[in-house]
Amino acid sequence: MHRSSYARMQWFVENYCHSPERNLSVLDIGSCAVNKDDPLQTYRPLFAEDKFSYTGLDMVTGPNVDIAVNNPYCWRELENNSFDVVISGQVFEHIEFFWETMKEIARVLKAGGLLSIVVPGPFGVAYHACPVDCYRFFADGMIAMARYAGLEVIHASSAAAPKNAPDIWYETRDSFLIARKSENHQLPDMADYIFEKPDFERMRSGFIPDNYENKVYYDMFAVRIDGSGTLHELKNMEMVYLWALPDDRFYIWGTGGQYELHYQTLVQRTRPKNFIGFLDSNPKMQGTELDEYPVMAPQNCAHDKPDVIIIASHARKEIMENIRNILSK
Template structure:
């Protein structure tokens, strides 16, 4: 949560909420988990009820949703205000999210959505979109919301540093119109039909991402990644860019499945194998970081993914300058019911 986003939300409060300080407003903050700041203080008021909403428990989360696009935990027409910042870019099907926002807002309720229009890739756990004003206006219209304002910071602002300016934030402010009863029933009925009968999306691929050391840093901009389908073993090879050090080497996973098996992990330098783990004991030198959890297994490294930042760290190895470095992996992602399946 960068300062420009906080300032945009403070501006929204001044323009649309401060005149309602004495009202008992219910404010939902979608994607509220506090990694490096939140809107809670910006929206603090004794008369208002702030509810942090997210898909996983954590700091600043009051309510955990079980489904990203069907919020059974929230009643229709229950919120006066919904805010969301730095969430839509990570949401695969954000138009369905906007439909749920429209559903939970009361007639006359307002939303403020902030998302970047530019900036580098930053997966939490995925990074799917950048949004312009016309895109925000279109998705609001899709959800039958009235656009009050939609704009983008097109130029760098001198009062902010590069960490703020690189995102060129877009902001949408929209209101749920007061519709006649007939139209409200129509929308409610079609919303129910969609939730009840529309097939959901297929499972997303698992992403394995290798972070080489370049210039003494590990940066997502320098990372290499591949995707693989679930339940079957997949052999993948990463060839690190020239000048990349072989260690410390970090490997991340992004997966809709809670378990990733590593059947083999081999590091080759100029054709010579410097590190090779291919059995349960051989994986002992690999350190788990972030929110990864090691599960017991005699044959391979079994990793339980409990959040959005599971990491594997390889042991330190010496790589000669200018050497060609390759990382070879044998991987499988699966759900808990596959836990008893052995490696073939």
């Protein structure tokens, strides 16, 4: 489980899950502890036994699974209105028909009950089938999920965090939903549904978005190098896919003012295995290190054969010409 996902669920528990009169019943959707090497395998430690009654639900039996359902979209094993809290983290991207899961969640929640879901946003997590990997979610999608199930949105955000939150909140660019089942809950009649644009300022509940796609992807320039040495300029969405599926070996060219934004956001938070290091035409920088990554002369890209070079400089035309000259030799 991602640390950012655990941080969000912990924040939800600390800020919303309080009942001095009785223990709260909690249902965790997709609870199986599949990664034995992960110290944060499940959310169970967040729900102390003296305050909560925790039940783990999954499609298969295994560690941390109390109920294995026969049908993922019809939980006959669970009664209506039976849980105070339903949670799910890093699971909905693997559910083919997640809207049906949302209806089941609404059914088993008690009136006034709370729902918390954490899922990967569109910019931070690579493909990971378990057994399939179908979706990434914006805050709009989180709101739509709640509306489809007739739930009241309390909080919805993507890549956002409370003020002064640690950097781990931004590590995997999660989207986050908190919703409530009203006393007079009913599923919406789609024949009479009227769209209402979400009020994101209110629904973020004071969280601060990091504007990742604005600061980086829309201010980023990079080239892809094919097998023939031909350069292809990457468009904005190609930059998104480059980082959402980080299989390409890449350099960052430049260690000046723009380098910090690109490096801190693309490398420092996630430590990708395919980042080679930095290129810089300044001889004084060559042979040094930045955060244990080497700074090399541009000529290195001729024999290292990177797939992508991200240009962290305003001198884009000059650098492009340098790359062409280096690869042509």
